[in-house]
Amino acid sequence: MPANDVTFNLMQANGARRGAIVTGSTSGIGLAIASLLAKSGANVVLNGFGDAAQIEDIRAGLQRDSGARVLYHGADMSKPDQVRDLAATAMREFGTLDILVNNAGIQNVSPIEDFPDEKWDAIIAISLSSAFHLTKAAFPGMKARKWGRIVNIASAHGLVASPFKSAYVAAKHGTLGFSKTIALEGAEFGITSNSICPGYVRTPLVEKQIPDTAKARGMTEEQVIRDVLLHAQPTKKFVTVEEVAALATYLCTDMAASITGTALSIDGGWTAA
Ligand code: NAD
Numbered sequence: 001m002p003a004n005d006v007t008f009n010l011m012q013a014n015g016a017r018r019g020a021i022v023t024g025s026t027s028g029i030g031l032a033i034a035s036l037l038a039k040s041g042a043n044v045v046l047n048g049f050g051d052a053a054q055i056e057d058i059r060a061g062l063q064r065d066s067g068a069r070v071l072y073h074g075a076d077m078s079k080p081d082q083v084r085d086l087a088a089t090a091m092r093e094f095g096t097l098d099i100l101v102n103n104a105g106i107q108n109v110s111p112i113e114d115f116p117d118e119k120w121d122a123i124i125a126i127s128l129s130s131a132f133h134l135t136k137a138a139f140p141g142m143k144a145r146k147w148g149r150i151v152n153i154a155s156a157h158g159l160v161a162s163p164f165k166s167a168y169v170a171a172k173h174g175t176l177g178f179s180k181t182i183a184l185e186g187a188e189f190g191i192t193s194n195s196i197c198p199g200y201v202r203t204p205l206v207e208k209q210i211p212d213t214a215k216a217r218g219m220t221e222e223q224v225i226r227d228v229l230l231h232a233q234p235t236k237k238f239v240t241v242e243e244v245a246a247l248a249t250y251l252c253t254d255m256a257a258s259i260t261g262t263a264l265s266i267d268g269g270w271t272a273a
Helices: 028-039 052-066 080-094 117-145 166-189 204-217 221-232 241-251
Strands: 019-022 043-047 070-073 099-102 148-153 191-198 263-266
Touching (some): 043 052, 117 148, 117 191, 148 241, 191 241, 204 221
Parallel strands (some): 148 191
């Protein structure tokens, strides 16, 4: 069966739907996760940037195909007030906020001496601080209902480093520490918190860094794909968004109740080497 045909059952015993937010879900990994959560029975708030008409097509299409409620909120994840409003919207519209997928992220590839200060601040804010603000807002409700699932999309770069990605590697290592702390705080309240550490997935985020990596390393773009990106992955294949979505959605099931405080690699063997 192709990976994108997999679904899970996120319906509660009484037939009620869980409420979920997936940050950065107008594209790439986040969109695949939001789609699978909705098809598995959760009401979902989409978030992220992009063309308004395209986003509305995605939202309406997913709502129609899944039967779940699918909303869109355009919060900029670098703005704590907007992150809090995203959480409040999900709670108000769905009546419950049970699942957070902290996925929004950006990249910047540059040697440290040229690394723009504002890129450092933006990467830490979007990839790390937004998970703090969103989790803080959702946690009281999860604790009261004694059920919650927090899935943090980190990276193989949460476990190992590569040159020229100082902010991203720092943010992703921070994500793992944050996620473990929340796992301990939620452990007696039915709340799990885990990090997923993908290797290279061919999304717009990776497409955009190919020319910059080529420049930083003095290589052609083809050399970057072969000798830098896939060189790190023993399978020599990109991870797919469907594979990451299946793992994230599994973590949101009741069967995954004992998986907490861990970092799950999905990297074609990269961090085994
Ligand atoms: P992507 O560029 O396809 O998607 C990123 C999403 O984040 C988009 O929806 C974008 O609009 C949104 N976003 C960006 N800035 C935002 C902001 N300020 N506020 C709200 N939304 C914002 O990237 P992707 O590859 O799908 O990456 C998703 C996550 O997976 C990121 O955290 C990334 O670090 C992580 N990751 C990606 C790879 C990979 O190889 N693609 C590998 C490991 C981890």
